[in-house]
Amino acid sequence: MSIRPSPEILPSQSTLSVIARIEWQTVALALAIYGGYFAVTWFWQSLPVVVVIAAGGWLVAWHGSLQHEVIHGHPTRNRRVNDAIGWPPLSLWLPYAIYREGHLTHHRDEHLTDPIEDPESSYFTQVAWESIGWLGRRLAAWNTTLLGRLTLGPVVMIVNFLVQEAALVFKGDRNRAALWARHAIGVGAVLVWVMWVCEMPLWLYLFGFVYVGAALSRLRSYAEHRYADHHDERTAIVENSPLFGLLFLYNNLHVLHHKRPGVPWYRIPLLYRRHRDFLVSVNGGLVYNGYVDVARRFLVKPHDDPRHPQHRQPVTRRDDEVSAVPEITI
Template sequence: MPLETLPRIDRSTAEWPTMLLAVVIYGGWLLVTFYWQSLPLVLVVLLGGWLVAWQGSLQHEVMHGHPTRSRAVNDAIGWPPLSLWLPYRVYRLSHLRHHRDEYLTDPIEDPESAYVTPERWQRLGPVARAVLKFNMTLVGRLTVGPALMIGLFLADEAKLVIAGEPGRRQVWALHVVSVALVLAWLVLVCAMPLWIYLAGFVYFGGALTRLRSFAEHKAAERAEERTAIVENGGLLGLLYLNNNLHVLHHLRPAVAWYRLPSLYRAERDALVRHNGGLVYDGYGDILRRYFLNRHDEPPHPGM
C-alpha cells in the first residue's frame, strides 16, 4: 500500500477502546487520589504520574477527532485539567499548529520545538545556555525539562493575557475555575497535601511526557526526515497510545491509536524510507544513546 493511500478516516462510529480508556484514566485518578493514604507513597507517585501523563496522551488523541464525531463530546473528554498548568483548549490550538509538517522543529513556527533561534542563543547568558544544553540530554529533559516546559509556557501565556490576546482571558478564567474544582477534590475531599500532587502527579507526569517527546523530532533539511519512529515501545507505547510510531501519526492523525501498530507493521519499510531511517529500537535505545549525550544542539541548525 503506497503511503498516499493509508487510511485517513477512522471514526465512522464511536471508538469504544478510547471511551473505555477514558473511564480507566479518570476512574483511576479518582481512586488513587481518594485512597492515597492507604497506599505506599512511592506507589501513589508512580500511579499518579502515570495517570496524568496518560491523560495527556488521551487529550492528544481527542484533539485529533477521537473518539466520536462530536467535537463537543471529544473536548469534554479531554477537558479536565489533571496537570493543573495546561488548559486543554490552548494545548489543542498549539498542537494543531505543530502538525504543519513543513515547519516542524522551527523554533518560531513550531510551538513544540525544543530549539531556539541563533539570534536568541546569542543573547543568552552562560547559565541559560548551560541549562538548554543540559535539556538536550535525556537526563536533563527528565529532571529540569518539566520545569522548563511549564515555566516557559506560563510565561508566554501571561504575556498573551496581559496583552489582551482575543479569547485568552476567557480561556484562562474557565481554566482557573476548573483547576479550583480539582484542588477542592484533592484538598477538601481527599486531604492530600498539595506538594505530593505537584511533585508526584504533575512533575513526574511531566517527566514521562518529556520522555516521549525527547527524540520525536530532529532538525533536518527535508521535512519528512524530521519525525522519528520508536519501535518496540512496550508498556511506554501504551502510555503514549502508540504515538511512539510518530511518523505514522503525522501522516495519518485520523487513525485511532489502537490501529496504529498493525498499520505500521504493514507499511514499515515504506515508512522507514519516508523518514530517512530515523528509527530507534525502543526507549532503552534512546536512553543508551542520549542519557548524558545531547540529542542535538539548542540553536536550530537550519536557521
C-alpha cells in the same frame, strides 16, 4: 538525487478515518484513566507513597495522551463531546484549548522543528539563544540530554510556558485572559477534590502527579523530532516499547501519526507493522530500538544542537521572534 517513496503506499486518510459513531475502545480508555485517577486520589492514604507517585504520574501522562487523541477527533464525531472528555486539567498547568491550538499548528509538517513556525519545537533561533544569557544557554544545553529533559525539562517547559502566557494576558489579550479564567475554574475543582475531599497534601500532587507526569511526557517527546532537510525525515520511530507504547497511545511510532494523524490509537500498531518498510524509508531510517536505546545514546549526551540549523546566523531582533523561544513540547 534519491527518489523518495510515494506516500500513496499508505491507505488514504479518509479510508483510515472511517469509524463508528463512537469509538468504544477510546471511551473505555477514558473511563480507565479517570477511574484510576479518582481511585488513586481517594485511596492515596492506604497506598505506599511510591505507588501513589508512580500511579499518579502515569495517569496524568496517560491523560495527556488521551487529550492528544481527543484533539485529533476521537472518540466521537462530535467535537464538543470530545473536547469535554479532554478538558479536565489534571496536569494543572496546561489549558486544553491552548494545547489543541498549538498541536494542530505543529501538524503543518513542512514547518516541523522550526522554532518560529512550530509551537512544539525545542530549538532556538540565534536571536533567542543569545538573549537567554550564559546560564540560560547552559541550562538549555543540559536540557538536550535525556537526563536533563527528565529532571530539568518539566521545570523549563512549565515555567517558560506560564511566563509567555502571562505576558500575553498582561498585554491585554482578552481572549487569552478568558481562556485562562475558564481554566482556573477547572484547576480549582481539581484542587478542591485533591486537597479538601481527599486531603492529599499539595506537594504530593504537584510532585507525584504533575511533575512526574510531565517528565513521562517529556520522555515521549524527547526524541520525536530532529531537524533534517526533508520534513518527513524530521520525525522518529521508537519501536519495541510495549509499556510506554501503551502510555503514549503508540505515538512512539510517530512518523505514522504525522503521515496519518486521524488514525485512532488502537489501530496504529497493526498499520505500522504492515507498512514498516515504507515508513522507515520515508523517515530516513530514524529508528530507535525502544527507550532503552534512546537512553543509551542520549542519557548524558545532547540529542542535538539547541540552535535550529536554519536560524543560526545572527539577525536583527524582530517582534515575531518572541515565539522563537521554545514553548511547549507535550
